Amino acid sequence: MPIVLQHSWFMAxxxxxxxxxxxxxxxxxxxxxxxxxxxxxALFKSIVNLPGFxxxxxxxxxxxxxxxxxxxxxxxWSGMGILQDYERGILDRFLVTPSSRIALLAGPLVQQAIVxxxxxxxxxxxxxxxxxxxxxxxxxxxxxxxxxAILLGMAIGALSNALAxxxxxxxxxxxxxxxxTLPLSxxxxxxMALNLAPSWIADVAKFNPLQWAVVAGREALTSPDPDWxxxxxxxxxxxxxxxxxxxxxxxxxRAYQRAA
Amino acid sequence: MNxxxxxxxxxxxxxxxxxxxxxxxxxxAAGTIFGLLGPNGAGxxxxxxxxxxxxxxxxxxxxxxxxxxxxxxxxxxxxxGVVGQKNAVDGEATGRENLLLQGRLYGLRGRALSARVxxxxxxxxxxDAADRFAKGYSGGMQRRLDVALGLVxxxxxxxxxxxxxxxxxxxxxxxxxEISTLAREEGLTILLTTHYLEEAxxxxxxxxxxxxxxxxxxxxxxxxxxxxxxxxxxxELDGDGVASVHEALARVGGVREVAxxxxxxxxxxxxxxxxxxxxxxxxxxxxxxxxxxxxxxxxLDDVYLRHTxxxxxxxxxxxxxxxxxxxxxxxxxxxxxxETTASGSR
Ligand SMILES: Nc1ncnc2c1ncn2[C@@H]1O[C@H](COP(=O)(O)OP(=O)(O)OP(=O)(O)O)[C@@H](O)[C@H]1O
Ligand SMILES: [Mg+2]
Numbered sequence: 001m002p003i004v005l006q007h008s009w010f011m012a013x014x015x016x017x018x019x020x021x022x023x024x025x026x027x028x029x030x031x032x033x034x035x036x037x038x039x040x041x042a043l044f045k046s047i048v049n050l051p052g053f054x055x056x057x058x059x060x061x062x063x064x065x066x067x068x069x070x071x072x073x074x075x076x077w078s079g080m081g082i083l084q085d086y087e088r089g090i091l092d093r094f095l096v097t098p099s100s101r102i103a104l105l106a107g108p109l110v111q112q113a114i115v116x117x118x119x120x121x122x123x124x125x126x127x128x129x130x131x132x133x134x135x136x137x138x139x140x141x142x143x144x145x146x147x148x149a150i151l152l153g154m155a156i157g158a159l160s161n162a163l164a165x166x167x168x169x170x171x172x173x174x175x176x177x178x179x180x181t182l183p184l185s186x187x188x189x190x191x192m193a194l195n196l197a198p199s200w201i202a203d204v205a206k207f208n209p210l211q212w213a214v215v216a217g218r219e220a221l222t223s224p225d226p227d228w229x230x231x232x233x234x235x236x237x238x239x240x241x242x243x244x245x246x247x248x249x250x251x252x253x254r255a256y257q258r259a260a
Numbered sequence: 261m262n263x264x265x266x267x268x269x270x271x272x273x274x275x276x277x278x279x280x281x282x283x284x285x286x287x288x289a290a291g292t293i294f295g296l297l298g299p300n301g302a303g304x305x306x307x308x309x310x311x312x313x314x315x316x317x318x319x320x321x322x323x324x325x326x327x328x329x330x331x332x333x334x335x336x337x338x339x340x341g342v343v344g345q346k347n348a349v350d351g352e353a354t355g356r357e358n359l360l361l362q363g364r365l366y367g368l369r370g371r372a373l374s375a376r377v378x379x380x381x382x383x384x385x386x387x388d389a390a391d392r393f394a395k396g397y398s399g400g401m402q403r404r405l406d407v408a409l410g411l412v413x414x415x416x417x418x419x420x421x422x423x424x425x426x427x428x429x430x431x432x433x434x435x436x437x438e439i440s441t442l443a444r445e446e447g448l449t450i451l452l453t454t455h456y457l458e459e460a461x462x463x464x465x466x467x468x469x470x471x472x473x474x475x476x477x478x479x480x481x482x483x484x485x486x487x488x489x490x491x492x493x494x495x496e497l498d499g500d501g502v503a504s505v506h507e508a509l510a511r512v513g514g515v516r517e518v519a520x521x522x523x524x525x526x527x528x529x530x531x532x533x534x535x536x537x538x539x540x541x542x543x544x545x546x547x548x549x550x551x552x553x554x555x556x557x558x559x560l561d562d563v564y565l566r567h568t569x570x571x572x573x574x575x576x577x578x579x580x581x582x583x584x585x586x587x588x589x590x591x592x593x594x595x596x597x598x599e600t601t602a603s604g605s606r
Contacts, residue, residue: 010364018352089348093409096312096342098334099365259275260315 007100011107015081016114029115033070033123037062040191041131053193055222060134063127064145064217065190070123071116071153072184072210076177078108078157079164086168086256095257105161105249112157113150120146137221144220144231148213151238155209158245162252184210189218212237264290264417264449265311269320272306272473280306281317282473288451288466290416293443295464296453297560302470304453305345308421311451312342325416338366341410345421345453347402348409351395355386355405358394359412366413380408384438400431407438418442420452424459436462457560469567476567481560488558488566491532493539495525498549508542515539523551532556 019025041062048058055061085091094104124142127133135141164173185191187204188211194202205211216234220226265288272281281303288294296304309315311322313333322329325339350358359377368376381387384404389397394405403423410418423439424432440463443450454460460467461481468478477484493515497505500523509518509527514535517528529535532555543550 007365010361014350014353014357014361017357021352088350089344089346090350092314092344093342093348093362094365096314096337096340097362097365097413098337098367257314258316260309 004100004102004106007103008106008110011103012110012114015108015111019111019115029070029074030119030122032073033066033119034126036069037066037123037126037131044191047192050193050196052195054195055193057133059127059131060222061193061218062191063124063131063133063135064221065188065214066127067120067123067145068149068152068210068213068217069185069190070119071149071213072156073181074115074119075112075153075156076160076181078112079160079162079173079177080170081108082161083164083168083170083173086165092260101253102250105158105246105253108161109154109157109246112153116149116153117146120149135221136224137226141217141221141226144235145217148216148235148238151235151242152209152213155238155242155245158242158249162245162249165249165252165256184208187211188214190214209238209241212241262290263287263323264292265294265322265324265451267307267311267320267322270307270310270317270322271319272303272310272315272317280473281310281320283320284470284473284475285320286468286475286478288449290449291443291447292465293439293450293452293463295460295467296451296470297455297457297460297467297564298453298470299455301472303473304470305421306473307470308342308344308419308451308453312340312419313337314342338413339416341413341415341418343406343410343418343420343423345425347399347406349394349397349402349405351393353394354391355381355394355397355401356390358405359408362409363412368413376412376414380411384408400427400434403427403431403435404438407435411442414446415448417449417451420450422453422455425455432459439463457564461560469564471568477563484560484563485558488528488562490528490530490558492556492558492562493527493529493532493535494554494556495527495539495543495550496552497523497525498551499523502546502548504546505543505548508546508548509539512538512542 037059041059045058047053048055048061082091085094091104095101120142124135124145128135137144160173160177163176167173187201188208189197189205190210194205212234216231216238220231265286267287268285270281270284271279273279284303284307286294296307298304306315310317311324311329313329313336316330324336327336327339329336349355350361353361356377359380360373363373363376378387381390384407386401386405386408389401394402397405407420407423410420420439424435427435436459439450439452442448452459452463464481466478466480467484468475469484470476477487479487503520505520505525506518509515509525512535514531515527515529515538517526519526527539529539536553536555540550540553
């Protein structure tokens with residue numbers, strides 16, 4: 001196996017191990033999606049009766065959106081891990097070993113991907129079992145939702161790492177993440193059919209990566225006959241986004257090393 | 261003589277205009293311990309960062325284990341172990357996990373890796389705590405784990421940036437033992453930076469004094485001390501001294517460098533103890549009464565004072581320690597400038 005992959009895996013398993021040792025944190029990350037899915041979903045159940053909404057069951061409509069939104073939210077915090085390593089001198093300790101530099105950035109993203117898989121499976125399961133959703137897209141549809149969530153999560157994770165390496169202050173990372181994630185969610189079709197939303201929101205949503213993931217996931221999971229052109233084009237956009245974000249993170253890392 | 265580290269004309273200016281290094285150069289012979297001694301902000305860590313590829317010099321060259329740090333950083337990283345100034349232990353992992361990951365990054369695997377890790381845990385007295393989270397370790401244990409991390413891949417050259425700062429005195433002495441044993445048994449070359457004159461004196465066979473980004477003196481501790489020739493005599497007068505004591509002492513054979521500082525009279529003599537009776541007689545003839553006399557062998561404090569014009573304590577106190585742990589070295593009557601150093605009578 002190439003060194004980059006080996007080292008990325010070593011780093012990812014270090015992060016995963018730390019995560020598994022904080023079971024409370026895992027529960028916390030699931031509280032939000034459960035509230036959205038079960039409480040918000042129940043409260044707005046009859047929204048599907050609006051003429052032109054285009055879905056029969058709000059739980060079907062909501063679940064794929066909550067999956068990708070959860071990936072966005074938890075990926076936003078990715079930079080906090082790197083920041084802690086920086087503050088404790090662990091980052092510099094790794095930098096003076098022959099460790100692959102790329103792996104130091106990729107490790108947290110691989111961890112992010114694995115966390116996203118677990119979270120997505122739980123939310124899809126809750127949607128089915130508790131919220132009363134049914135997914136005509138079946139297993140392939142669920143796979144698309146998870147892939148979309150992983151691509152989005154890794155892209156946002158890479159940006160979060162870049163931000164952390166540039167500002168090197170927890171407060172700034174926290175402020176940025178909390179002030180961006182919720183607006184991104186409301187400027188998308190996660191909760192509401194966009195053809196019923198003000199047209200400016202629908203316009204903005206076209207450029208919102210969260211919306212790309214929502215569209216791909218919802219089409220594949222809830223449509224009896226998915227339009228694969230729509231699905232693949234959105235996944236393609238997300239993949240390009242991930243590449244761009246990783247490039248940004250790499251540049252930020254180089255700048256960090258140069259400033260040492 | 262084979263040089264394990266060769267640095268020449270290293271210059272480093274940080275963004276913001278701080279000139280941290282202003283032409284630092286030195287050589288370290290393979291298999292020896294070299295001490296880089298200097299107060300807060302002198303440029304010790306910057307030097308270590310450049311030699312360990314973490315930072316790049318604006319000018320100058322450096323070779324470590326025969327490799328150019330600027331051109332062959334990857335090869336340099338394979339040849340060195342680094343223990344940074346800050347504790348760099350991952351507290352969320354156990355001591356063993358910390359070591360295993362570090363070893364894997366150097367390409368160690370399987371039985372060779374686990375044997376090496378067991379070895380280091382044993383040698384640094386961490387075997388009992390190996391499977392506990394490192395965040396629960398004492399300061400001394402964390403520091404030992406740090407050193408063990410630096411040694412996982414059997415480096416040729418080990419860098420220790422202030423290995424004992426912030427440790428209790430007993431723990432510090434134990435760490436000194438570990439370091440000298442290491443150097444002896446593994447034939448390692450060690451570059452260590454320190455605030456503590458005593459530490460440099462104990463451990464290093466060669467040392468360089470860094471001050472404000474320059475090397476102001478270099479040699480073995482003995483050579484540096486010998487440069488000062490003789491002992492330091494400090495006389496505490498009963499009242500404020502008068503100028504005539506200068507002349508009185510100048511007439512005593514073998515006494516030189518007489519300086520009056522309030523009630524303290526400093527002088528230097530080849531044989532301090534022998535000179536004392538004549539010194540006292542000379543003072544008595546001037547009608548000056550004496551409260552106390554001390555004779556001290558030349559110490560690195562004196563060397564520092566002579567080369568920088570400041571006492572070590574005042575230099576250290578003058579800089580705000582950026583990470584707050586440097587203050588340990590300058591506790592006590594820090595800030596009292598002038599020739600009042602009375603420690604280090606070795
Ligand atoms: N990353 C940085 N950016 C800007 N200035 C820096 C940086 N690192 C160090 N400096 C400055 O460079 C000078 C030398 O710092 P350095 O850390 O090398 O000193 P030191 O001898 O290791 O001191 P200490 O004993 O406090 O560790 C100091 O004035 C310091 O404030
Ligand atoms: Mg330092």
